[in-house]
Amino acid sequence: MKFACLQENLAKGLTTIYRAVPTKSTLPILSNVLLIAEEGRLKLSATNLETAITTHVGAQTEEPGSTTVPAKLLRDFVLNLPPSTINATLKDDILNLTSEKTKSKINGVSSDDYPTLPAFGAELPYVELNPIAFSDAVSVVAFSASTDESRPVFTGVYLNLSEEKLTIAASDGFRLSEKIIDVKEGKLKNFTVIIPAKTILEVSKIFSGSEESIRFGLNEDENLALFKSEDTLIATRILDGQYPDYKRIIPTESELSVEFSPVELLEAVKLTTVFAKDNTSPIKISFDTKGTMKIGLTTQEIGEHQSEISAQVEGEPFEIAFNSKYLLDFLNNVKAERITLKSKGKLTPCLIKPTETEDFIHIIMPMQVQGS
Amino acid sequence: MKFACLQENLAKGLTTIYRAVPTKSTLPILSNVLLIAEEGRLKLSATNLETAITTHVGAQTEEPGSTTVPAKLLRDFVLNLPPSTINATLKDDILNLTSEKTKSKINGVSSDDYPTLPAFGAELPYVELNPIAFSDAVSVVAFSASTDESRPVFTGVYLNLSEEKLTIAASDGFRLSEKIIDVKEGKLKNFTVIIPAKTILEVSKIFSGSEESIRFGLNEDENLALFKSEDTLIATRILDGQYPDYKRIIPTESELSVEFSPVELLEAVKLTTVFAKDNTSPIKISFDTKGTMKIGLTTQEIGEHQSEISAQVEGEPFEIAFNSKYLLDFLNNVKAERITLKSKGKLTPCLIKPTETEDFIHIIMPMQVQGS
Known part of the structure; x- marks a missing residue:
């Protein structure tokens, strides 16, 4: 095997396949990356037996061939290398890599021992x-x-x-x-x-x-x-x-509909969770038809907190409690100008969605809290 | 106790004193910050009994007083709060904090139980x-x-x-x-x-x-x-x-003097340590009077690497091996255009310093390696 490729391309390819390299495996060869030099390109593969990733990097291949080398070592090495052309030669299962000012040898393991990887057949619908x-x-x-x-x-x-x-x-x-x-x-x-x-x-x-x-x-x-x-x-x-x-659990009707800014709610929830004992504490949210939404939490030994944000509230308000982690997950992942929350009751599935969007919904089961 | 201060100032003060708050302590009150409202300012203190930090924050104090509250809670809270004026009132050992859109209560512990803190006496030289x-x-x-x-x-x-x-x-x-x-x-x-x-x-x-x-x-x-x-x-x-x-261990004479760019050496050492088994592996450095410095490492089971950088070499060159961690610590902490390394022999203390500086020196004991 003998090929040459650019450091930037190899770094990108190794970063891609590295997601499938297991951190621990009973099969040691899985911590290696499979390298196959083909005409005009280098094929890189990794698998943890659940997921397999194969990617290709442009290369000048003088002599086709294959080997496997420790994926972490090769990735860390190539990511640390300055932009340059990397020349690779395989001799006796040792991969020799040279660039302008470096020379390295990496002990490889024959690709014969690497598991067979899935292919996307030409006939596959x-x-x-x-x-x-x-x-x-x-x-x-x-x-x-x-x-x-x-x-x-x-x-x-x-x-x-x-x-x-x-x-x-x-x-x-x-x-x-x-x-x-x-x-x-x-x-x-x-x-x-x-x-x-x-x-x-x-x-x-x-x-x-x-x-x-x-x-x-x-x-x-x-x-x-x-x-x-x-x-x-x-x-x-x-x-x-x-x-x-x-x-069948997606609610179809609601007693209460509230529209608010998710950025404001995220800030309020972050402040409130400072007072939580752990990250699954119930956060109580109450509404006011005059246009406010109150986000509160009480933890006996610590203290209590309440933040207020503005909201458009329609219907008869009641208090709902949510697991703080669920609120944070939603607010950290879903980006929107305005969010609408619809609820039929304090203990029924609550629908939350970007106000202007019809193709996405999120549902959270409220928590029952003492005294509410 | 009753005072008002700006969120930004309180955040800065809490960040300062937080460095002295112990993560674990047999004395629970040490995880609290001591707050003392004085005329025109708020005094914040923390101690782990090894180090004590006291700082002051401008405040409008209506009623002087003191308390202690959990330092992590107060810091996390204030850092998450948007810029605003924070109003604080102490009632029955509960610290009530209000800002424009928030209301909080934090359970405090009387400052009487807090250890006495050192002072910088007016007479202290x-x-x-x-x-x-x-x-x-x-x-x-x-x-x-x-x-x-x-x-x-x-x-x-x-x-x-x-x-x-x-x-x-x-x-x-x-x-x-x-x-x-x-x-x-x-x-x-x-x-x-x-x-x-x-x-x-x-x-x-x-x-x-x-x-x-x-x-x-x-x-x-x-x-x-x-x-x-x-x-x-x-x-x-x-x-x-x-x-x-x-x-007495500072070397006064040398057989070999080498000048190089620390940025280039840092890059080379980082690349080389990818091939190391652990972060204390010996890195071999050899010199060439034609103007190069070679940085290399061999690890039996992994492979080997050599990087080359340019250097001005004076004297009779020999190979020296250094603990990789020591080299990295030096290169990561000391900033200079050029570095000079002076050595009397491969196993005597080696002097490294910024070439143009006379008021700083660093000395590293080389490592003995097999076959050298």
């Missing part, structure tokens, strides 16, 4: 996703998934395609996000899959800067979802199980 | 230090102190005043920094003290933005060093013990 719309959708949905592995489907993000609309949803049983985006339907027709939330966040980060559309395909024989741009392929395990019929 | 010169000196010296509590004097910074020159030095037995600055001598005459390195770093950070000179005094009865600006007083414990006579 796919739909096309706009990378920006997809990344935005993931960012307002995935935070609602659970991290509790005891109920695996809740750790996933639900994807449903129907009539060129892709519904993306996630819930941990106490809150729910649902976003609907348009897709360019192709040969892949209506489907429903659940993809681990952690993975779909990685996918969205990798493709968020992309300009070309993403091809999304399903390989149901191997239980894989595949995302592909021109250079990069991400294959990820599909979660087994039936996603709960969450649509 | 002092010298005057320039805050910038002092902070700069601390930053190039204190990193050389040890963190190993088994030899306490090495965890301290040595201060010696003699003929209007203040010598500041620190060493962990393997490296040494010494910086000499001018002071305006006052009634405090020649002295030698050792101050914990951690504390003197805090002091230098607090005063680094100050424009007025710092008064430095010693209260030997109470074993305290005191630093005072107009608003702020920092009192810190002096370390017992005799500082070793480090002057």
Whole structure:
């Protein structure tokens, strides 16, 4: 193997595949990156057996070949190297790298021992996703998934395609996000899959800067979802199980409707949580038809706090209490000028959404608090 | 107690005193900040019994008084509050704080239970230090102190005043920094003290933005060093013990003298340490009278690396190995256009200093490595 490539390109490629390198694995070779020098390009791959990422970097290849070397070492090295041309030669499983003022040798392991990686077959049916719309959708949905592995489907993000609309949803049983985006339907027709939330966040980060559309395909024989741009392929395990019929908890009517600035609420919630014992404390919100919203918290041993922000309140006001973490997650992830909150009662699912948006909703289950 | 002050001022004061609040203490009241409302100002204090900090914030005081409240809570709260006037009233040990749109109550503890804090007596002799010169000196010296509590004097910074020159030095037995600055001598005459390195770093950070000179005094009865600006007083414990006579290890002659750019060496060392097993690996440096300096490292199981930078080399070159952490500490803390390294042999103390500077020196003990 013998190739030359630019430090900037190799650094970018290594950063992309590094998201799939496991921090710990029972299979030591997985902490390596698989390097394959092909005609005119270098192929980089990594997998943690749940997610596999392959990307390509332009290279002048004098002699094709392959090896695997420690991914962290190579990434740290290339990221620290100044912009330059890197020349690579493999001899006896040792990767020799030289640049203008450096010479390095990295001990490699034969690529024969590396697991086989999924491919996006030419025949695989796919739909096309706009990378920006997809990344935005993931960012307002995935935070609602659970991290509790005891109920695996809740750790996933639900994807449903129907009539060129892709519904993306996630819930941990106490809150729910649902976003609907348009897709360019192709040969892949209506489907429903659940993809681990952690993975779909990685996918969205990798493709968020992309300009070309993403091809999304399903390989149901191997239980894989595949995302592909021109250079990069991400294959990820599909979660087994039936996603709960969450649509039925979406409230359809409300007694109270409140509109406010999310930036003001975020500031008020941050101030209020300073007085909380932990980050799941109930934050009480009360409303006033004269146009205010009060955000308060009392913690016996610490003290109490109340902030006031302006709001347009319609209906008969009552006090609602929310888990502070849920409020912060929503306000930190969802960007909008104005937010509308609709509730039917202090203990029924509460709907929160950007006022001007029809394709995104968030639902939070209020908390019951003493004395309210 | 009743006072009003500006959020910005209170935030600044709390940030200053917070450096002395212990993260854990057997005396719970030490996690509180002592607030004393005086005529025209609010006095804030904190102590971990090693270091005590008192600072003052302008305030309109309607009713003098004092209390203590959790320092972290008050700091987090005030830092999150938007710029505003904060009105404070104490009632039954509860501190009521109101600003334009917020109302809070913080449970306090009577100030009677707070330890007595050191004062800078009007009669205390002092010298005057320039805050910038002092902070700069601390930053190039204190990193050389040890963190190993088994030899306490090495965890301290040595201060010696003699003929209007203040010598500041620190060493962990393997490296040494010494910086000499001018002071305006006052009634405090020649002295030698050792101050914990951690504390003197805090002091230098607090005063680094100050424009007025710092008064430095010693209260030997109470074993305290005191630093005072107009608003702020920092009192810190002096370390017992005799500082070793480090002057005798400062090399006076050399066989090899090398001049180079510290920025280039820092980049090369960073690249090289990627190949290290841990952050104390020996980095081998070799020289070439034609004008190069090679920085290399071999780690059996990982691989090897060599970077080259340009250097002016005088004398008979030999290879020297340094602990990578020591090189990085020096290069990360000492800013200069050019650095000169002087050595008498591969295993004798090596002198490194900014080429154009006469008042600062750094000494590193080289490492012995196999095969060299």
